[in-house]
Amino acid sequence: MTDDELEHGVAGGGGQAPDPLATPYRERERSVTIDRVAHGGAAPSEELEPESELFTINLGPHHPATHGVLRLLCTLEGEQVREVKPIIGYVHTGIEKSMETQQYWKAITFVERMDYLAYFANAMSFCSSVETLLEEEVPRRAQYLRVIHLELNRIASHLFWLGTSALDIGAITMMWWALRERDHVLDLFEMSSGQRMHTRYFQVGGVMDDIPPGWERKCHEFLDLLPGRIDQYEALLDRNEIWLQRMKNVGVVSRERLLEYGVTGPLLRAAGDPWDLRKADPYSCYDEFDFKIPVGTIGDCYDRYRVRMAEMRESAKIVRQALEGLPEGPFITTNRKVALPPRHELATSMEALIHHFKLVTEGFRVPAGEVYKAIESPRGELGCYILADGSAKPARVHVRDPSFVNLQALAEMSEGGLLADMIANIAMLDPILGGIDR
Amino acid sequence: MPDAAGLELIAQRVRAAAGADAVVGTHYAHRQAMLEIAPARVREVLVHLRDHDEEPFEFLASLHGVDYLPEEPRLGVHYQLLSRARVERLGVKTRVTVEDPVVPSVVDLFPTADHQEREVYDMFGVLFDGHPDPRRILMPEDYEGHPQRRDFPIGGEPVLFTFNEHKLPRWYD
Numbered sequence: 001m002t003d004d005e006l007e008h009g010v011a012g013g014g015g016q017a018p019d020p021l022a023t024p025y026r027e028r029e030r031s032v033t034i035d036r037v038a039h040g041g042a043a044p045s046e047e048l049e050p051e052s053e054l055f056t057i058n059l060g061p062h063h064p065a066t067h068g069v070l071r072l073l074c075t076l077e078g079e080q081v082r083e084v085k086p087i088i089g090y091v092h093t094g095i096e097k098s099m100e101t102q103q104y105w106k107a108i109t110f111v112e113r114m115d116y117l118a119y120f121a122n123a124m125s126f127c128s129s130v131e132t133l134l135e136e137e138v139p140r141r142a143q144y145l146r147v148i149h150l151e152l153n154r155i156a157s158h159l160f161w162l163g164t165s166a167l168d169i170g171a172i173t174m175m176w177w178a179l180r181e182r183d184h185v186l187d188l189f190e191m192s193s194g195q196r197m198h199t200r201y202f203q204v205g206g207v208m209d210d211i212p213p214g215w216e217r218k219c220h221e222f223l224d225l226l227p228g229r230i231d232q233y234e235a236l237l238d239r240n241e242i243w244l245q246r247m248k249n250v251g252v253v254s255r256e257r258l259l260e261y262g263v264t265g266p267l268l269r270a271a272g273d274p275w276d277l278r279k280a281d282p283y284s285c286y287d288e289f290d291f292k293i294p295v296g297t298i299g300d301c302y303d304r305y306r307v308r309m310a311e312m313r314e315s316a317k318i319v320r321q322a323l324e325g326l327p328e329g330p331f332i333t334t335n336r337k338v339a340l341p342p343r344h345e346l347a348t349s350m351e352a353l354i355h356h357f358k359l360v361t362e363g364f365r366v367p368a369g370e371v372y373k374a375i376e377s378p379r380g381e382l383g384c385y386i387l388a389d390g391s392a393k394p395a396r397v398h399v400r401d402p403s404f405v406n407l408q409a410l411a412e413m414s415e416g417g418l419l420a421d422m423i424a425n426i427a428m429l430d431p432i433l434g435g436i437d438r
Numbered sequence: 439m440p441d442a443a444g445l446e447l448i449a450q451r452v453r454a455a456a457g458a459d460a461v462v463g464t465h466y467a468h469r470q471a472m473l474e475i476a477p478a479r480v481r482e483v484l485v486h487l488r489d490h491d492e493e494p495f496e497f498l499a500s501l502h503g504v505d506y507l508p509e510e511p512r513l514g515v516h517y518q519l520l521s522r523a524r525v526e527r528l529g530v531k532t533r534v535t536v537e538d539p540v541v542p543s544v545v546d547l548f549p550t551a552d553h554q555e556r557e558v559y560d561m562f563g564v565l566f567d568g569h570p571d572p573r574r575i576l577m578p579e580d581y582e583g584h585p586q587r588r589d590f591p592i593g594g595e596p597v598l599f600t601f602n603e604h605k606l607p608r609w610y611d
Contacts, residue, residue, distance in 0.1 A: 089576040096561075097586055132468050262498060262550025281525050369467050372518050372529060374499065383500050383518065395588070400500035400518070408553055437576055 054082060061090045065168045065423045068433025072410075072422075079418050084411045088404075092437040099397045103363030104130050105204060107394060111384075112198045114399055115435030117160055120146075120153040121377035122435075123202040125384035125399065128283060129373040130204045133366050133388050136338055141329045142206035143285040148219070148322045149192070149201060150284075151315040155226070156185040157378040158308045158315075162233065165305075165427035169246050174233065181229050184222045191215055204364075205339045206332030216323055223323075226316050230309060237305075247302035251413035251425040255299065261409040265380025265402050267429065270307045271299030277376035288325070289318045304428040338364050363392035379403055379430055401435040439526055440493075445471040448528065451491055456482035462533075472529035477515075480532055481542045487519060487528070488547065495519035495528050498548040503558035504531075507588035511535040513562050517544070534564065536587075543569040561586035 061071040069090035075083040112119040163178030193199040294310030296303025341352035374383035380402030387396040414422040460479040504514040543566035556575040563584035
């Protein structure tokens with residue numbers, strides 16, 4: 001360690017862990033790129049063949065195939081990818097920090113905007129963490145309504161993934177077809193909550209409102225439509241030679257390696273591991289439904305595609321069962337210390353008015369404690385850690401976003417393959433940058 | 439989930455394997471078990487829990503940082519362990535002071551910790567000893583300060599647009 005570094009090192013670091021900020025920014029950035037490859041002996045030093053020459057390019061951050069503002073620093077040898085470094089943080093908006101200044105019921109709005117395609121899943125992980133801290137029971141009807149919306153959200157998210165991924169591979173028609181069906185789901189969300197995205201439908205203790213009359217019929221219409229439409233997608237893609245060649249045996253990572261990287265969700269299931277928190281550790285009322293966990297065999301891009309397609313069919317089955325078995329009863333907890341009183345009571349009941357006023361101005365207080373709850377989002381394990389200090393605002397919220405963790409496997413999937421295959425890998429990884437950067 | 443008694447048994451086994459000073463405390467609340475360990479013994483404890491315990495937790499589900507202000511020691515690093523075979527979760531936390539925020543890195547034990555340790559460093563300034571690539575991950579590389587600490591003010595920095603960026607070069611100096 002040089003004197004200069006010692007001067008800038010953090011006090012008490014003991015010299016074992018130098019503060020990386022001590023080196024200038026530009027130098028650090030350079031160190032990420034070619035040095036390692038140049039010294040790693042991957043290429044002979046002097047007389048380089050034209051195709052064995054290494055060069056580094058930036059893919060992104062503004063590139064349509066990276067599904068957001070993801071920057072990939074790729075070292076290429078000809079068309080082969082030798083090294084990939086994902087660089088993230090371009091849409092970091094400090095959501096976790098902002099939530100510390102918001103009351104619990106207002107923070108739901110923030111948490112939904114992390115993974116912007118799976119907003120119901122985000123809200124579910126946050127609300128169930130708060131409910132655990134409050135030890136609040138959720139009524140059965142609310143649980144069923146939550147499951148219905150979570151699964152519709154999974155379908156919508158997978159449809160969007162299918163459209164954009166197929167677009168990356170060059171199947172433009174899929175974009176219009178998948179978004180057409182996704183619009184049906186968004187119509188349903190609009191009908192039940194008033195919003196098409198970021199609905200804030202889930203509340204602590206239940207859901208915002210009951211589903212309106214006619215919603216069930218409209219939902220059944222969609223569920224009747226969906227399997228036929230998935231058949232159409234598969235008819236378009238499954239026998240398409242270009243699609244198959246771009247998908248099969250691309251980006252294979254073994255199950256053990258995925259587990260070391262902490263990968264969960266469809267990526268892990270595509271590698272043949274039937275790990276799904278809905279089955280393994282049923283939250284809400286998932287243990288009351290009959291559904292299967294689709295798994296793949298070798299874990300290539302084709303398996304990932306097949307797993308997600310099959311998951312949409314299973315989700316549709318869950319929604320249908322939940323609609324048929326939808327119990328009667330309240331849609332939100334009757335504990336007035338947590339949930340707002342019904343609107344009509346405000347005109348007649350002083351007590352309801354006081355509760356309403358206190359909840360809206362001050363929010364409810366959550367007893368001190370810390371809790372970590374995980375659910376299965378469309379992309380994997382979505383965990384929410386909350387540290388409560390006894391006030392009406394959380395002291396720390398951390399969301400373990402599946403995209404953030406899964407992204408670490410991208411290098412292993414892509415290195416050694418073609419640049420074009422890396423695009424397929426990103427597409428099948430399905431990263432949502434809003435969730436990665438938070 | 440290990441219950442309160444199960445947590446004590448785990449703590450006992452960890453003490454036997456990693457030293458009597460390894461376990462600082464046990465917390466059981468909301469049916470969730472949390473083991474508090476000494477920062478210097480993080481690696482021994484996690485190796486024991488992953489490989490040698492009779493009820494192993496082989497999967498690191500999440501790693502995150504916390505700032506416990508005003509309590510001391512302020513900073514915390516949490517390891518959420520998961521046993522996929524028994525579907526049990528165990529939280530392991532360790533706490534360090536702001537003055538000496540050094541925790542051994544576990545990237546070689548759990549490759550998934552790579553990005554997550556970088557995030558904790560970025561947000562809380564916890565230094566992970568032995569991390570292969572200890573850079574910021576979410577904030578800009580030339581950013582100063584660790585924004586998730588509780589004493590870091592929110593809204594204390596101007597918003598830079600193209601019209602005012604030349605007026606505010608390095609506004610944080």
